Amino acid sequence: MSAQLLAGGPVAEAVLGEVKQRVDEMKAAGVTPGLGTILVGDDGPSASYVRNKHRTCEQVGIASHHHEISADAGQQTLLDAVRDFNENPEVDGYIIQSPVPDGFDFNESLALMDPAKDADGLHPMNLGRLVLQEPGPVPCTPAGIQAMFLHYDIEVAGKNVVVVGRGPTLGRPMSLLMANKGDAANAAVTVVHSRVPNLADYTRNADVVIGAVGIPSFITPDMVRPGAVVVSGGISWEGKKLLPDVDESVGEVASWITPRLGGVGPMTIAMLLRNTIWAAEARMPG
Numbered sequence: 001m002s003a004q005l006l007a008g009g010p011v012a013e014a015v016l017g018e019v020k021q022r023v024d025e026m027k028a029a030g031v032t033p034g035l036g037t038i039l040v041g042d043d044g045p046s047a048s049y050v051r052n053k054h055r056t057c058e059q060v061g062i063a064s065h066h067h068e069i070s071a072d073a074g075q076q077t078l079l080d081a082v083r084d085f086n087e088n089p090e091v092d093g094y095i096i097q098s099p100v101p102d103g104f105d106f107n108e109s110l111a112l113m114d115p116a117k118d119a120d121g122l123h124p125m126n127l128g129r130l131v132l133q134e135p136g137p138v139p140c141t142p143a144g145i146q147a148m149f150l151h152y153d154i155e156v157a158g159k160n161v162v163v164v165g166r167g168p169t170l171g172r173p174m175s176l177l178m179a180n181k182g183d184a185a186n187a188a189v190t191v192v193h194s195r196v197p198n199l200a201d202y203t204r205n206a207d208v209v210i211g212a213v214g215i216p217s218f219i220t221p222d223m224v225r226p227g228a229v230v231v232s233g234g235i236s237w238e239g240k241k242l243l244p245d246v247d248e249s250v251g252e253v254a255s256w257i258t259p260r261l262g263g264v265g266p267m268t269i270a271m272l273l274r275n276t277i278w279a280a281e282a283r284m285p286g
Ligand code: NAP
Pocket: 141, 164, 165, 166, 167, 168, 169, 170, 171, 172, 192, 193, 194, 195, 199, 212, 213, 214, 215, 233, 234, 235, 236, 264, 265, 268
């Protein structure tokens, strides 16, 4: 492998260090910030993501709140959990872990959230703020990838960035962040997806390729221009093995690549906790 590693760990540590400092300050002022999670069904990876989120909360001193809903409980139970967190003053920010099982309407539950407590930045109002380039919580994985570009001094402005995938949690907000004004932004962005034939024609011309698909090894060396920066945001699982969208062999061609483990994942949690702290600070009196 000749590429340098875009490791999320050190960047996440720096973000969590800042988060912890702000938590300590809030606690000194008598406020303990709280993060809530709503987990629906028994999807193994989702349960593990939620556990990791709470474990990291504990490390930085954020209180955890949790609703676990069985796959057959029905949409009203999910909406009740959302209402509970909206009203609970100890919950500053919360998430509804996606995907939710068939029979649940994720978008309806998002729309019912108090946008001020939307720690994932997925409420329609907050996605609207991203489009309008107004301050607000930004979806955690794209925000984490952008923070990695900043940390590793990877130039994005004016570059040709291709995002593979247009899903709501990653591909779509990623493309907006990259095209918006700001640091580690101002890029020329192309979004490709399952209805684009010959999408390698696009990725091969990119300075930066961001996988947001969720298909193992979807991006292969022949799809990447030598020297490009290649990020695997999309992941999938084979049993307990995490499989990124970007094949490991792309490391022979790229200048930077995310490692299979410790790439974007740690950043997602760090940005979630940062969103939670921002929400808590906004709710503090005075
Ligand atoms: P999603 O809703 O799962 O959508 C996947 C996207 O991939 C869609 O736009 C789809 O195209 C596209 N796609 C699927 N098959 C394709 C193909 N053969 N060729 C080209 N494009 C194809 O997206 P998401 O919710 O944004 O999540 C994307 C990925 O991010 C998932 O793997 C998820 O696990 C991962 N993720 C990772 C983290 C992390 O911490 N690393 C956090 C959150 C999400 P169409 O729109 O045409 O169907």
